Amino acid sequence: MALLDLLGFAIGALRGHRLRTALSVAGVAIGIASVLTLTALGEGARRYIVDEFAALGSNLIIVLPGKVETTGGVPFGGVTHDLTLEDHGALARLDRLRRTAPIVVATETLRFQGLGRAVPVLGTTAEYLEIRRLKLASGSFLPPGDSDRAGTEIVLGTRAAQELFRGENPLGQMVRVGPARFHVVGVLAPRGPSVLGFDLDEAAFVPVKTAMRLFNRTSLFRIVAEVRIFADMDQAKAEALALLKERHRAEDVTVYTQDAMVSSFSAILGALTLTLAGIASVSLVVAGVGIMNVMLVSVTERRAEIGLLKALGAAEPQILLAFLAEATILAALGGLLGLAVGAFGVRLLGLIYPDFPAAIPPWAVAASLSLSFLVGVGFGVWPARRATRLDPVAALARR
Amino acid sequence: MIGLQGVWRTYPMGEGVVHALRDVSLSIAAGEYVALIGPSGSGKSTLLHILGCLDRPTQGRYSFEGREVGSLPDGERSLLRRNRIGFVFQFFHLLPRLTAQGNVELPMLFGGIARDERRERATRALASVGLLPRAGHRPDQLSGGERQRAAIARAVVMNPAVLLADEPTGNLDRASAQEVMGVLEAMNRQGLTLVVVTHDPVLAGHAQRVVHLTDGALSGPPEVLTSTVEA
Numbered sequence: 079m080a081l082l083d084l085l086g087f088a089i090g091a092l093r094g095h096r097l098r099t100a101l102s103v104a105g106v107a108i109g110i111a112s113v114l115t116l117t118a119l120g121e122g123a124r125r126y127i128v129d130e131f132a133a134l135g136s137n138l139i140i141v142l143p144g145k146v147e148t149t150g151g152v153p154f155g156g157v158t159h160d161l162t163l164e165d166h167g168a169l170a171r172l173d174r175l176r177r178t179a180p181i182v183v184a185t186e187t188l189r190f191q192g193l194g195r196a197v198p199v200l201g202t203t204a205e206y207l208e209i210r211r212l213k214l215a216s217g218s219f220l221p222p223g224d225s226d227r228a229g230t231e232i233v234l235g236t237r238a239a240q241e242l243f244r245g246e247n248p249l250g251q252m253v254r255v256g257p258a259r260f261h262v263v264g265v266l267a268p269r270g271p272s273v274l275g276f277d278l279d280e281a282a283f284v285p286v287k288t289a290m291r292l293f294n295r296t297s298l299f300r301i302v303a304e305v306r307i308f309a310d311m312d313q314a315k316a317e318a319l320a321l322l323k324e325r326h327r328a329e330d331v332t333v334y335t336q337d338a339m340v341s342s343f344s345a346i347l348g349a350l351t352l353t354l355a356g357i358a359s360v361s362l363v364v365a366g367v368g369i370m371n372v373m374l375v376s377v378t379e380r381r382a383e384i385g386l387l388k389a390l391g392a393a394e395p396q397i398l399l400a401f402l403a404e405a406t407i408l409a410a411l412g413g414l415l416g417l418a419v420g421a422f423g424v425r426l427l428g429l430i431y432p433d434f435p436a437a438i439p440p441w442a443v444a445a446s447l448s449l450s451f452l453v454g455v456g457f458g459v460w461p462a463r464r465a466t467r468l469d470p471v472a473a474l475a476r477r
Numbered sequence: 478m479i480g481l482q483g484v485w486r487t488y489p490m491g492e493g494v495v496h497a498l499r500d501v502s503l504s505i506a507a508g509e510y511v512a513l514i515g516p517s518g519s520g521k522s523t524l525l526h527i528l529g530c531l532d533r534p535t536q537g538r539y540s541f542e543g544r545e546v547g548s549l550p551d552g553e554r555s556l557l558r559r560n561r562i563g564f565v566f567q568f569f570h571l572l573p574r575l576t577a578q579g580n581v582e583l584p585m586l587f588g589g590i591a592r593d594e595r596r597e598r599a600t601r602a603l604a605s606v607g608l609l610p611r612a613g614h615r616p617d618q619l620s621g622g623e624r625q626r627a628a629i630a631r632a633v634v635m636n637p638a639v640l641l642a643d644e645p646t647g648n649l650d651r652a653s654a655q656e657v658m659g660v661l662e663a664m665n666r667q668g669l670t671l672v673v674v675t676h677d678p679v680l681a682g683h684a685q686r687v688v689h690l691t692d693g694a695l696s697g698p699p700e701v702l703t704s705t706v707e708a
Contacts, residue, residue: 083586094574386570389531390631391559392587393552470531474566475522 084396088403095376099408102365102372106412106453107419109362110446114420114438116358118427120351122436127343129435137308138209139315141169141301141322142332159326160297163225163286168321169301174314178303179206180225180286184293188282189254190242197238198281199255201289209304212278217249217264220285228287232260236268237279258292260284311335355442359449365412366453373405373461377468384465385473394466401465405458406451413450417443478638478670479505479528484537484547486523486693497523499694501537507638510662510671512681515690521674522643524690528672529562529641530554542638559588563632565661567644569624571616577603577627578612584635602630606660622653629660639670646680658683 092099143161166180182201187194204222206212212219219233232253239248239262248262269278290296305314315333322331377384387397420438427436486498497520505511513521526532527539530546539547546557558564571580581599590598603609606626616624625645632640642661646654662683665671673684681687689696 080589080591083589083592087586090574090579382570383572386572387583387587388555389529389558389564389570390584390587391555391557391562391635393555396587471526474531474570 084399084403085407087400088407091376091380091400091404092407098372098376102369102408103412103415105365105368106362106409106450107415109358109365109453110413110416110450111419111423112361113355113358113446113449114417114442115423115427116354117351117442118420118424118436118438120347120354121439121442122434124344124347124351125435125437127347128340137305137311138336139175139303139305139311139318140334140336141165141303141318142334143297143300143330145330145332159328159330161301161322161331162297163290165322165325166225166298166301168325169303169318172303172314172317172321174306174310174317175303176306177205177209178301179203179209180298180301181206182286182289182293182295182297182299184289184295186255186292188238188242190248190251193242193244195238195241197235199289199292200281200283201286201293202283203286206283206302209302210278212269213267215265215267217262219264220283221263225286227285228291229285230258230260230288231263231285233264233266233283234262235266235277235279235281237277238282239265255282255284256292258288351439355445362446362449362453366409366457369405369408369454370457370461372408373401373458374464376404377401377461377465380465381468381473384468385470388468388470389474397466398462401462402455402458405462406454409450409454409458413447416450417447420446478507478542479503480538480540481527481534482538482540484527484534484539486520486527486532487535496693498527498534499692501693501695503688503695505639505670505672507670508665508668510665510683510685511673512684512687513672513674513690514676514678514681514687515696516676519690520693521676521690523693525641525643525672525674528639529564530557559584560635561638563635563637563640565625565628565632565640565642565645567647569616569621569628569648571624571627571631573616576613576615577608577619577623577630580616580627581631581634583631588635598634599630602634603627605633605664606630620653621649622656625649625653625657626660629657629664633664633669637669639672640664642671642673644674644676646675646677654680 141161143159163180166178169175170178179202183198185196186199187196188199200206202220203225204220207214207219215236217233220231221229232255234242234248242248242253243251248265251262253260253262266278284292286298303314303318305311315335319329319331319333323329384397424436424438427434481501481503484498484501485496487494487496501524513524515521523532527534530541534547537547538545541557542561546554549557571577572583575583578596578599581602582595585595585598600609600612603612606629608623608626608630611619611623611627616627619627629640629645640661645661646657649657658680661671661673673680675681
C-alpha cells in the first residue's frame with residue numbers, strides 16, 4: 079500500500095469525523111502553544127537580564143594586582159609588583175581598549191560645616207563616568223586630563239550629597255576630607271545599589287593622584303577598562319595580561335571580565351526556561367491522552383469498518399499503519415496550529431509589553447514540533463493495536 | 478476447489494462449549510452455485526466465515542484450491558481474502574464517507590494497485606453491475622439495491638475465485654432482491670463460484686445445489702438435494 083494512499087485513507091477517515099478531529103487537534107494545539115509561550119517568556123527573562131548587565135557594562139575588563147594561585151612552593155620565589163599609574167598609562171595605549179580608569183579606594187570622613195559622614199572615596203579619572211555609565215544630576219564630573227594631575231575637585235554620590243548638605247546646593251561648596259579641602263563640582267544622579275554589591279550613591283569621587291597622596295598609597299586598587307568591540311573581549315583580556323606581564327616581568331595580576339558573571343546568570347535563566355518548558359509539556363501529555371481517547375472511541379465506533387477491511391484482505395500491519403497515521407496527522411495538525419497560536423501570542427505579548435524581549439527560541443520550535451509528532455505516534459500505538467486485534471467475525475456481525 | 482473434511486467449530490460458553498459446526502464435510506467445485514440454508518443459529522454464517530478464511534475450524538481440514546488453508550498464518554490468509562475471495566454482506570458494509578467508486582477501490586487500495594489502474598478497474602466493475610451512472614454517489618444517496626450492487630462490484634473487483642454472500646437480499650425489497658440475485662447469477666454464469674447463505678427457499682431454488690444445515694450439522698446427503706432441485 080503506497081504511503082500516499084495510506085495518508086489519503088487516514089485523512090478521509092478524519093474528515094468523516096470533523097468535530098472529533100477538531101477537538102483533538104485543539105488539544106494538541108493548546109499544549110504546543112503553551113510550551114512555546116512559556117519558553118518565550120523564559121527566554122525573554124534571560125535576554126532582559128543579559129541586556130541589563132550590558133547596560134552596566136558587560137564589555138568591561140577589570141585588572142587586579144596579585145595572582146590567584148597557590149603560593150609557597152618555592153621560598154622567596156615570586157615578587158608581587160604593585161599596580162601603578164604607569165601600568166594604567168600603558169594599558170590606556172592599547173588599541174582594543176576604548177577607555178581605562180585607575181581606581182584607589184578608601185573610606186574617609188567627609189566634613190561640611192558641622193556635619194561629617196564616612197563614605198567610600200574613589201580616586202579615579204574622568205573616564206570612569208563613561209565606563210560605569212554614570213549620570214550626573216548637576217554640575218560636571220572630574221575634569222578630563224592626565225591621571226598625574228592632582229586636582230581638588232570632588233563629585234558626590236546622590237545620597238552622600240543629600241546627607242551632607244541637607245537640601246543646600248552643594249555645587250561650589252568646600253568639603254574637607256581629613257586635612258585636604260575639595261570643592262564640589264558635581265552630584266551624580268541616583269543609581270541604586272549596583273549588582274556588583276557596591277553602592278555608588280554613597281560614594282565620593284576625587285582625582286586619582288590626589289587620592290593616592292591623601293590615602294598615602296603608591297599602588298592602585300584596580301584598573302577598569304572598556305573594550306571597544308564586544309567580540310574582542312578575549313583578545314583584549316589576553317593583551318592586557320601580556321602587557322602587564324611584560325612590564326612586571328612576572329604574571330602577577332589577575333584580569334577578569336564582567337562577562338563571566340553575565341554568562342553564569344544566563345545559564346541560570348536558561349535552566350529556568352527549560353523548567354517552564356517542562357511544566358508546559360505536561361499539557362502536551364494531557365493532549366496525548368486526549369488523542370488516545372479519541373482514537374480508542376474511533377476504534378470502537380469503527381469496528382464494522384475494521385472488520386470489513388480485514389474481510390477485504392487488509393493485512394494487520396496495514397490496519398495498524400492506517401490508525402497510526404490518523405493519530406499522527408491529528409498531532410501534526412495540532413502542532414502546526416499550536417505553533418501559529420504560540421507565535422501570535424508572543425507577538426501580542428510584545429505589543430503589550432514592548433520592553434520585554436519575549437521571543438520563541440528556534441530550538442523550542444523544533445522541539446515542540448517533534449514532540450507533537452511523538453505524542454501522535456506514542457499515544458496512537460495502543461488504539462491502533464486494538465484495532466488490528468479485532469475479530470473480524472464479531473466486528474462484522476454487529477450493526 | 479473447496480473441500481471441508483470433518484470440520485468442527487466450537488466456542489467456549491460459560492462452563493460448557495457451543496458446537497456451531499459438527500463434523501461438516503463438503504466439497505464445492507469451481508463454477509458451482511451453492512445455497513446454504515437452514516434456520517437461525519444453525520451455523521450457516523459460521524460455515525461461511527470459515528470458507529472465507531475469517532474464522533478457523535477448531536478441528537478438521539479445509540483445503541482451498543488444493544491448499545490446506547485452515548492453519549495458514551494470518552498474513553497469508555489476508556492475502557487469500559484479498560485476491561481469491563469476495564464477500565457480500567446483508568448490511569452492505571459500505572464505508573459511508575466514500576463514494577460508490579471509492580468503496581469499490583478499497584480492496585485495491587490495500588492491494589497496492591496504482592491509482593489509475595484502480596480507477597479503471599473500479600469503473601469496469603461498476604459497469605458490470607449497472608451502477609456506473611451512480612459511481613460518484615455516497616451510500617446514503619443510493620437505494621438498498623444500489624448499495625448491494627456496489628458491494629458486489631467491490632467483491633469482484635479483485636477477480637476472486639469464489640464469491641461468498643451472507644443473506645445478500647435479507648435487507649432488500651422483492652424487486653431489489655431480484656435485481657441483486659440477477660447480477661450474482663450472471664456472474665456465476667461467467668464462471669464465478671457462488672456460495673449464498675439464505676433462509677429464503679425461493680432464493681435457494683435458483684441454486685444448482687442446496688446444502689441444509691441444522692444445529693451445525695449437514696442434514697441429508699448433498700446428492701439427494703441436488704437431484705431434487707433438478708427434478
